[in-house]
Amino acid sequence: MPARRPTIADVARHAGVSKGLVSYALNDRPGVSSDSRRRILAAADDLGWTPSLRGRSLSTGRSFACGLVVGRSPDVIAADPFFHSLIAGLEDVFAASGQVLVLAVATPGREEAETYRGLADDRRVDGVVITDLRAGDERIALVERLGLRAVTLGRPDVVSPFPSVSVDDGAGIRGAVAHLAGLGHRRIAHVAGPAAMLHGQRRADAFAAAAEAAGLQPVMVETDFSAAEGAEATRRLLAAPDRPTAIVYSNDHMALAGLGVAQRLGLRVPEDLSITGFDDTELGRVIHPSLTSVATDARAWGSAAARALVAALEGAPAEHVALAEPTLIVRESTGPAPSNPPRG
Amino acid sequence: MPARRPTIADVARHAGVSKGLVSYALNDRPGVSSDSRRRILAAADDLGWTPSLRGRSLSTGRSFACGLVVGRSPDVIAADPFFHSLIAGLEDVFAASGQVLVLAVATPGREEAETYRGLADDRRVDGVVITDLRAGDERIALVERLGLRAVTLGRPDVVSPFPSVSVDDGAGIRGAVAHLAGLGHRRIAHVAGPAAMLHGQRRADAFAAAAEAAGLQPVMVETDFSAAEGAEATRRLLAAPDRPTAIVYSNDHMALAGLGVAQRLGLRVPEDLSITGFDDTELGRVIHPSLTSVATDARAWGSAAARALVAALEGAPAEHVALAEPTLIVRESTGPAPSNPPRG
DNA sequence: TTGTACGCGTTATCAT
DNA sequence: ATGATAACGCGTACAA
Numbered sequence: 138m139p140a141r142r143p144t145i146a147d148v149a150r151h152a153g154v155s156k157g158l159v160s161y162a163l164n165d166r167p168g169v170s171s172d173s174r175r176r177i178l179a180a181a182d183d184l185g186w187t188p189s190l191r192g193r194s195l196s197t198g199r200s201f202a203c204g205l206v207v208g209r210s211p212d213v214i215a216a217d218p219f220f221h222s223l224i225a226g227l228e229d230v231f232a233a234s235g236q237v238l239v240l241a242v243a244t245p246g247r248e249e250a251e252t253y254r255g256l257a258d259d260r261r262v263d264g265v266v267i268t269d270l271r272a273g274d275e276r277i278a279l280v281e282r283l284g285l286r287a288v289t290l291g292r293p294d295v296v297s298p299f300p301s302v303s304v305d306d307g308a309g310i311r312g313a314v315a316h317l318a319g320l321g322h323r324r325i326a327h328v329a330g331p332a333a334m335l336h337g338q339r340r341a342d343a344f345a346a347a348a349e350a351a352g353l354q355p356v357m358v359e360t361d362f363s364a365a366e367g368a369e370a371t372r373r374l375l376a377a378p379d380r381p382t383a384i385v386y387s388n389d390h391m392a393l394a395g396l397g398v399a400q401r402l403g404l405r406v407p408e409d410l411s412i413t414g415f416d417d418t419e420l421g422r423v424i425h426p427s428l429t430s431v432a433t434d435a436r437a438w439g440s441a442a443a444r445a446l447v448a449a450l451e452g453a454p455a456e457h458v459a460l461a462e463p464t465l466i467v468r469e470s471t472g473p474a475p476s477n478p479p480r481g
Numbered sequence: 482m483p484a485r486r487p488t489i490a491d492v493a494r495h496a497g498v499s500k501g502l503v504s505y506a507l508n509d510r511p512g513v514s515s516d517s518r519r520r521i522l523a524a525a526d527d528l529g530w531t532p533s534l535r536g537r538s539l540s541t542g543r544s545f546a547c548g549l550v551v552g553r554s555p556d557v558i559a560a561d562p563f564f565h566s567l568i569a570g571l572e573d574v575f576a577a578s579g580q581v582l583v584l585a586v587a588t589p590g591r592e593e594a595e596t597y598r599g600l601a602d603d604r605r606v607d608g609v610v611i612t613d614l615r616a617g618d619e620r621i622a623l624v625e626r627l628g629l630r631a632v633t634l635g636r637p638d639v640v641s642p643f644p645s646v647s648v649d650d651g652a653g654i655r656g657a658v659a660h661l662a663g664l665g666h667r668r669i670a671h672v673a674g675p676a677a678m679l680h681g682q683r684r685a686d687a688f689a690a691a692a693e694a695a696g697l698q699p700v701m702v703e704t705d706f707s708a709a710e711g712a713e714a715t716r717r718l719l720a721a722p723d724r725p726t727a728i729v730y731s732n733d734h735m736a737l738a739g740l741g742v743a744q745r746l747g748l749r750v751p752e753d754l755s756i757t758g759f760d761d762t763e764l765g766r767v768i769h770p771s772l773t774s775v776a777t778d779a780r781a782w783g784s785a786a787a788r789a790l791v792a793a794l795e796g797a798p799a800e801h802v803a804l805a806e807p808t809l810i811v812r813e814s815t816g817p818a819p820s821n822p823p824r825g
Numbered sequence: 826t827t828g829t830a831c832g833c834g835t836t837a838t839c840a841t
Numbered sequence: 842a843t844g845a846t847a848a849c850g851c852g853t854a855c856a857a
Contacts (some may be wrong), residue, residue: 145834170843190603191542192833195535195850202583204856220565228586231595237605239546240584242572252576259534261581341827350754368767393737397769420734420764423712425741488851499827504852512826536851539832 143184145192152180163188203231203446204239204262208249208269217420219388219435221318223290226439234447236263252281257283264446266290267299270335288446290438291335292457300445300455304438305462306336306415307343309431310385312465313413314347316429317383320473326356326381328370329389337362340387340415356381360391367391371398375410382410382474389414389421389430396424396470407472417466426469433463441454487528491796497526505652507532547575547790548606550582552593554614563779567634570650570783571610579790580607594623594739597636601627608790610642611636614679634782635679644789644799648782649806650680650759651687653775654729656809657757658691660773661727665756665818670700670725672714672735681706684731684759700725711735715742719754726754726818733758733765733774740768740814751816761810770813777807 144172145163149156154173158170162169162177169177180186192240194200207220224238229236239262243249253276256262267276269291277297280287299370310327327344330337341357348355358373367386375380375398386392392414396406403408406426409453414421415432421428441458449455485616489507493500498517504783506521513521523772524530538544549571575582587593597620600606605620608630611620614637621641624631633645651674654671661669665710685701692699702717704710711730718725719742720780724727730736738756740750750770758774765772785802793799 145833156834157836157846158844161844164835168843173844187602188547189833190605191535191539193835195539195833196835198535198850202581225586225588228584229588229590232585232591232599237583237600238585239575239581240568241582242569244569244573246573247576255576256581261534364763364767393659393764394767397767397771400769419708420737421550423738423741425710425744427741490851499829501828501854502826503852505826508853514826517826533851539850540852540854542832764842824848 142184142189144189145186147184148177148181148186150246151184151270152176159250164173167466172258173243176340198260200260201235201262202237202239203227203443204241204256204263205268205397206243206249206252206256206265207239208243208252218414219433222435223268223439226441227443228435228439229436230440230443230447253283253285257285261450263450264288266442266446266447270294271333271340286446286449288442288449290442291339294335298455300449300453300457301457302438302442302445302460304460306431308338309415309433309463310340310343310461311347313385313429314344315433316465316467317385317411317413317471318351318353319422320383320471322383322412323353324356324379324381325353325383325385326358326374328367328374328384328386328395329357329359330387332359333361335385344385348421360387361393363386364390364394368394368398370377371395375399375402375404382408383471384412385442386412386414389416389418389428392425392428392430392470393420396426406470411471412473413471422468427466427473430466431463432466434461435459458477486533487530488533489530491528492521492525492530495528496520512626515790525637527825535624537549541605542604543794544584544604545579546581546606547571547787548585548600548607548609549584549612550593550596552587552596552601562567563777566779567612567783570785571787572783573724573780574784574787574791575722578596580791593620597623597627599630608632610790614638615677616679618679620656630793632786632792632793634786635683638679638771642799644793644801646782646786646789646802646804648777648804650684650775650777653777653809654684654687655691656807657729657773657775658688658695660809660811661729661755661757661815661818662695662697664727664755664815666725666727666816667697668700668723668725669697669716669727669729670702672696672711672718672728672730673701673703674706674731674738676703678706681731688729704731706732706735708734712738712742715739719743719746719748726813728754728756730758733760733762733772736772736774736814737764737768742773750814753819755815755818757809757815766812773812773815774810776810778805781805 146156147160149159159177162174228238241252242254267287267291270291289298291303292301330339332338345355358370360370392412399410414428417430417432421430489503490500491504503521503814504519572582585596587596611631612634614635631643635647636645673685676682689699702714704714736756758772761776763775765774
């Protein structure tokens, strides 16, 4: 007799009850006498029974999986350490609740919407994690239409039936501006992410507000978050006659790229130019000069998002969760404003 | 009447045949008259029938998913752009073949073996992609024991029943050494990955062989592939009395960290020290000086691996696939050996 | 070709 | 209030 995996029928036989009753007992539902319940649980334990995913999946229509669709172009995400930490955080929680994380990558050949549809088609996933929210993000309506549950990373700017988990990255930017202003910088520029992406825009807004509050003229350049565009933006900023003495970047990779550009132009960091990053990556800590950066806890963000999604799958009402504010880690790339700033 | 999704029974009724015959017809199997087959296909088409994943899953025991277990410590992988490209490559192929990619992260709290077991338990996946092969890698036997199919990235040093897809990264290292030797460097060091990881060791072996072939004394320092250890290794190398004039790093992140260390010591790159990386990351292209690096096509690697795994799932015999050799991209971080090398 | 058992848990219906 | 029975979901595979 091959060691066949015990089914619910085996448990029923073993406990001398019917299949249906076993199901009720195991799901803690009323209508089972405490005596039978005890016998059933003992039998299940005896046989080492665990529910069959396939069986449950077939009868409940659930897949016990959640999805993450990565929509940024591969080149940009490839460089972004944020995702790995996020995924680790998601997985921590999913694994603990018997879910599995399905990763899908939208490509030029298979657009984002189609990717979501693919996951929804056969109910490959019960819910999805929506990241990199955009202005008027159509994915929220799409996912709702597809009948999936979801959680958004960050608060959408459209009506959403889904819970959201957000980090006030504006606080991080404000911290960076305050730090630089405190060092005497008067011309501070911002290399921003895409305005179409909410967190890119939010950081830019925070920058503008903080700069104005400090009585400064905010200068901003928009990019796609890539190192290449970060470098290009830096080139433009530093070519201006009254170039900035400090640049606040919307992520570490652009800051590192900007550092390269500054060095190429013969500028010393931080003596001639101060720069700050965002994400506090390992690389920023080891380069020279080490990078002053805003530290966010992507892993905690992922865990919180996964928890919210799992709760939503179990019928919890959609709520908004705000996580701890990110903090500025001051390192070597920021210093006092040059006493003799470039003409201006 | 709610628009219930058509089942195979509906198709059978519609075509006036039995359920079983429909299954045969739809799977292109013998024993179906061409007349019935035509009627059945027409009926299926009529009703817009598509097979139910859950039904198939239940009856075949397959899950139509493949897994990738990421086992490196989060901090190290977080910085590694290789994974994103790899995943994109895997996903390209999986999506096209109706599979889904399940990502699992091994953590201190849930070890690697346990993670594989978790995926195998309920047959959450049909196969796995094994990366970062180690010397005498026990995962191969484990996965086989768990009854999963697999593909390995790189050729294992133990007997394996699984197909493998490899890139000759040794060729990339040889190219770097040849490039540096051609520039007159005689003291070339290697900052290697972990000896316990096959690709780390393979690159180190290639370095040693290439150095000896060029009549040089190979100097090597082992690391865990992290930027932090890359920086530390560089510090040690540059503190030696007869410090190297060139360093070949086993990945870009360590090279960037090493660049930071060199700059911190007041060494100019490449005038005083040449460095090469591995992976050809975006960041390496935009920093100053831009990084000479070995370019591998992680995405192509992923696609090839996924193809091999899907083939294995369909019963194809395990074969070994070797991909195109990586190439050295020469940029600014390498230059002629200093005419007046540090005393030695 | 057909009919039917199978895989497996859930749930509605019915009987006690 | 308890418990049994059977239908359901869906494709596969084998005996008839």
